[in-house]
Amino acid sequence: MWASGRNTRKHFVLLVFLASSGYLFIEQFYKNEYTHNWDVIFYDSFDAIAEILKDTSTFREKPSVEKIFSWPALTQPYKHPDDATDPKFSYFEVLPENQLVKNQFQQGNTLQLTIVAKNARNERKRYGGDFFRVKLVTDNGATRELAQIIDNNNGTYSARLPLYFSGVAELTVTLIHPSEAIDLLRRVTSTKKSPGLIFTGVFDNGEFVEHKECNMWLESLKTDGVSLPDQRFCDFTHEKTKEPWFCKKPVNVDCNSQKDLTIQRNIDAGYYLDKSGLFTRGKNLRVLIGEPTRIVILPGTARLPSLPRCIANEVSFTPPSPSGYFLNDVWQSTHCAIRSINSNSDHIDCLKDKRVYLFGDSTIRQWYSYYVPFGHLNKLGQLRIYFESILGINTGVNLYEKDATKTVWEPRSAENKVINTSIHFAAHGPPLQNGGDMQSMPYIVDSLDNLEGGPGTVVAMTIGFHLLLYDPTVYVRRLYTIRDAVVRLLERSPGTLVVFKGLNTYEMDDVLHSQCCLSEWLALRYETIARTIFKEVKGLVYIDTWDISASTQYMVKDSLHPDNRVIENEMQVFLSFVCPS
Numbered sequence: 352m353w354a355s356g357r358n359t360r361k362h363f364v365l366l367v368f369l370a371s372s373g374y375l376f377i378e379q380f381y382k383n384e385y386t387h388n389w390d391v392i393f394y395d396s397f398d399a400i401a402e403i404l405k406d407t408s409t410f411r412e413k414p415s416v417e418k419i420f421s422w423p424a425l426t427q428p429y430k431h432p433d434d435a436t437d438p439k440f441s442y443f444e445v446l447p448e449n450q451l452v453k454n455q456f457q458q459g460n461t462l463q464l465t466i467v468a469k470n471a472r473n474e475r476k477r478y479g480g481d482f483f484r485v486k487l488v489t490d491n492g493a494t495r496e497l498a499q500i501i502d503n504n505n506g507t508y509s510a511r512l513p514l515y516f517s518g519v520a521e522l523t524v525t526l527i528h529p530s531e532a533i534d535l536l537r538r539v540t541s542t543k544k545s546p547g548l549i550f551t552g553v554f555d556n557g558e559f560v561e562h563k564e565c566n567m568w569l570e571s572l573k574t575d576g577v578s579l580p581d582q583r584f585c586d587f588t589h590e591k592t593k594e595p596w597f598c599k600k601p602v603n604v605d606c607n608s609q610k611d612l613t614i615q616r617n618i619d620a621g622y623y624l625d626k627s628g629l630f631t632r633g634k635n636l637r638v639l640i641g642e643p644t645r646i647v648i649l650p651g652t653a654r655l656p657s658l659p660r661c662i663a664n665e666v667s668f669t670p671p672s673p674s675g676y677f678l679n680d681v682w683q684s685t686h687c688a689i690r691s692i693n694s695n696s697d698h699i700d701c702l703k704d705k706r707v708y709l710f711g712d713s714t715i716r717q718w719y720s721y722y723v724p725f726g727h728l729n730k731l732g733q734l735r736i737y738f739e740s741i742l743g744i745n746t747g748v749n750l751y752e753k754d755a756t757k758t759v760w761e762p763r764s765a766e767n768k769v770i771n772t773s774i775h776f777a778a779h780g781p782p783l784q785n786g787g788d789m790q791s792m793p794y795i796v797d798s799l800d801n802l803e804g805g806p807g808t809v810v811a812m813t814i815g816f817h818l819l820l821y822d823p824t825v826y827v828r829r830l831y832t833i834r835d836a837v838v839r840l841l842e843r844s845p846g847t848l849v850v851f852k853g854l855n856t857y858e859m860d861d862v863l864h865s866q867c868c869l870s871e872w873l874a875l876r877y878e879t880i881a882r883t884i885f886k887e888v889k890g891l892v893y894i895d896t897w898d899i900s901a902s903t904q905y906m907v908k909d910s911l912h913p914d915n916r917v918i919e920n921e922m923q924v925f926l927s928f929v930c931p932s
Contacts, residue, residue: 410537416823419883420876422533423479423504429531432628433471436481436529438638440469443485443510443524445644454644458517458651462487466500466508466524466640476506480530482872484901485510487646489520496676497902515676515683517650524640528872532629532636536870539620545820546620547869550782552585553611554604561601565612567782567825569597585609589780589794592832596781612792614784620820620869624862630870636860661687661892661927663848668886674895677902682920686895689927698725699770701930704807707774710795711813713785714896714912715852718811718925719763719776721918728765728774762791779814782821784867799836804844809929811894813852815877816911819868826877830884841890848928850892851885852921854878855900857911868911892928896921 410424411417429435444467449460456462466483468476485498498510510524528536539546550565569584585606587596600606624630659666661684670686677683692701707722709715722728766773778787780794795812802808814833818826837849854874862869878897885891896913899921900906905914913921 410534412537413822413824415827416880419827420823420880422876423502423530424537425480425530425534426478429534435470435531435629435635436468436476436526437471437473438526438635438640440471440473441526442467442469442641445522445646451649455647455649456514457649458514460514460651462512462514462522462646464498464510464522464524466510468506468508468529476530478506478530479504479508480533481508482527482530482533482875483508483510483640484525484527485512486523486525486902487512487520488523488904489516489518492904493680494518494520494676494678495902495904497673497898499672513673513685514648514651515685516678517648520646520648522644522646526635526638526640528870529629529635532624532627532870533872535624535627535629536872539623539869540820540873541822545782545818547616547618547820548782548784548867549615549617551613551615552598552609553613554598554601554606554608555610556604556608559601559603561604562613563599563601565596565598565781567595567597567821569599587781587789589796591800592794592796594780594794594829594832610788612781612783612786612788614786616867618863621863624869630860630862632860637858658684658686658688660931661689661924662931663890663892663928668888668891668893669882670893670895670898672898673902674898675902677920680904680916682899682923684924684927687927689924690930690932692923692926692930695725698722698926699767701926702767702772703770705772705809705929706807707772707809707811707929708798708802709774709776709811710798711779711852712783712816714816714855715811715813716776716778717912717918718852718922719765719774721915721922722774723765728767728772762793779812779817783817795833796836799833799840802840802844802847804840804847806846808844808846809848809850810840811850811852811925813854815854815874815881816868819873819877823876823880827880827884830881834884834888837885837888837891841888845890848892849890850894850925850928851881852894852925853881853896855896855911855913855917856906857900858906858908859911861909894921894924894928899924 412420443464445454446463446465448463449456451457464485466485468481470476479502481502483500485500487496487498489495494516496512496515498512501509503509545566551562552565554561554563563585583600585598585600587598587606588594589596598606598609601608630636666687670684674686675682675684682689692698709719762775762777764773764775777793777798778791780792781789783792795814799810802810804810812833814829815826818829840847841849854877856871857868857874858871859868860870868874875897882893885893900913900917903913903917903920905916907914
């Protein structure tokens with residue numbers, strides 16, 4: 352993971368475009384219990400992106416975000432390409448501490464290095480904010496470790512690698528993004544709407560079909576310059592949390608007839624990022640700093656510290672950094688003593704008398720898909736069971752699981768009656784980029800509040816990827832509502848195991864065409880925010896999948912979804928909390 356030193360920025364200026372730019376601000380967003388803690392300022396138009404990038408002031412996160420996420424901003428405006436961090440002139444050096452001879456260490460010691468960022472004029476930069484990744488990888492690639500990096504806010508970075516294994520390894524430092532590129536990412540994701548994504552609701556009553564724009568904020572309909580009443584919108588605002596979601600009202604179909612939500616992508620944000628020249632593979636995007644360095648690690652006699660069992664309330668909420676390493680392609684946690692639960696019989700023993708609920712996006716749906724075969728679970732014939740018995744929602748229709756026709760986001764359940772085990776998956780509330788009707792997108796808050804909980808109940812959840820392109824205040828708000836629901840669940844059912852699965856890294860670097868995500872730095876921002884918001888919840892387990900995915904050699908390029916070999920290691924950590932002994 353990434354740690355940042357103290358941010359010393361003092362002043363900032365935000366461009367705020369008035370409502371006359373043509374967008375209706377949904378005031379209900381503010382009418383909730385969190386209002387007094389929120390300072391939500393949004394730009395009002397996709398067109399505002401161009402204006403944002405003209406702003407010569409230094410960027411600063413909104414107060415509600417800045418207090419829980421600190422990433423150094425530029426201390427001087429970016430005016431010329433030569434101002435940006437240049438990997439050709441930047442370098443790193445391994446420090447002499449703990450070296451036996453040059454670049455030779457003993458297992459159990461710590462390797463330390465310093466990274467120096469320079470611009471294209473070969474001048475050392477005087478501010479931080481670059482995104483680096485430091486790895487130590489053995490010759491066959493099966494043993495790998497990620498370094499903790501500390502930004503010193505002066506153009507230098509300190510990294511440390513505890514040496515858990517012996518052998519010959521290669522040390523590499525990669526510039527993922529210069530700080531100037533991150534400044535642009537922060538600006539283009541400060542718009543009122545999610546740049547690059549257009550949601551369309553499909554309304555169908557059997558006689559008429561209409562397609563209408565949907566989002567958390569909608570363009571105002573105007574007649575002769577006068578806004579029409581809000582009744583021109585279908586209001587799907589979540590009653591409990593006041594999370595906004597609206598669609599323009601169809602003419603011949605009522606709002607309850609929405610059958611699907613489709614998505615189109617455009618290049619609103621990607622165009623500006625691509626045009627900047629700061630997102631060029633081989634130049635300033637995922638480029639090695641200096642040459643790979645050969646490191647020799649001799650076997651050591653020092654014993655690694657013993658780890659506690661993976662039990663909530665017995666291990667620290669925040670995993671150490673790094674939170675583990677790969678040894679022969681098997682994840683070794685430095686957080687707690689994970690078990691090896693690999694065979695079908697091991698899975699069945701672990702799952703016996705358990706009810707497992709997975710809530711969130713497709714990265715946790717992968718856990719469901721992985722889990723079902725090992726537990727010899729049979730998919731339930733009626734999906735209606737999820738809505739009615741879990742969420743307490745009367746669908747009024749019969750929903751049968753037919754794999755060939757089922758959308759990816761329909762809730763699904765599976766069970767093994769012999770060992771009294773069931774597993775359920777449901778997506779999170781909108782925005783969701785894969786379609787479906789509103790009932791296929793239950794809010795995690797509702798899923799948690801309708802659970803009975805207690806011993807034998809296991810809940811794992813994640814959220815983030817579908818909100819990446821929104822202003823981070825949207826994510827902060829969503830997590831606070833989920834956090835409060837977790838607290839309510841643990842108070843009424845203290846024997847419940849509740850897990851938050853962190854976000855994973857990904858490599859989708861074509862900013863002009865990969866409009867779902869733009870950059871993994873956006874996921875790192877959300878990963879940091881989630882850790883901060885949930886760290887005060889006693890009894891909640893946080894599983895660090897960021898370090899697992901950043902360390903492995905099996906991530907799939909141009910995809911958010913880890914390979915099954917990565918999922919297997921994630922599940923080992925998860926099941927170690929489910930069955931610590």
